[in-house]
Amino acid sequence: MIAYHGTPVGGTRQDGARFLAGRHALVPFPRQDDMGIVADVCQSFVFDNGAFSVWKKGGKLDDDQGRPACRLHGLRMLDPAIFQSLPFASADSTNAAVNGGSISRFGMYAPPTAGQRANVIADRIEPHNSSPIWQREAQAEMAL
Structure with missing residues (x-):
């Protein structure tokens, strides 16, 4: 690290x-x-980019159309339920790498290798895209 x-x-x-x-x-x-x-x-x-500090102070991170003022990266946010509501330029996750080793999550039709299982997980994520604007109504506040 x-x-x-x-x-x-x-x-x-x-x-x-x-x-x-x-x-x-x-x-x-x-x-x-x-x-x-x-x-x-x-x-x-x-x-x-200072976006977190601006957000913590209640500052505005977007323009009047909801577009971000800078390129945002979603750290460990490669879940379509999350990133489809946020205007990320990029996001990352260890989901496919970690869970590709799990056979139980695939039920009775598990791909035979960890690499194939990781591909299935990635293929389920990658067709989705992030939102072009902030979609505040879809977001829930989380305690940090």
């Missing part, structure tokens, strides 16, 4: 450089204060 450490880092620039040296950084797109240090000393980095 890659552990990404959020930036900007408190303290002096030198403190930040020492802390981030050899690590992986998560850089908020609107707060790229440490980007020079991150590019120089980190193994890798990713940008965070």
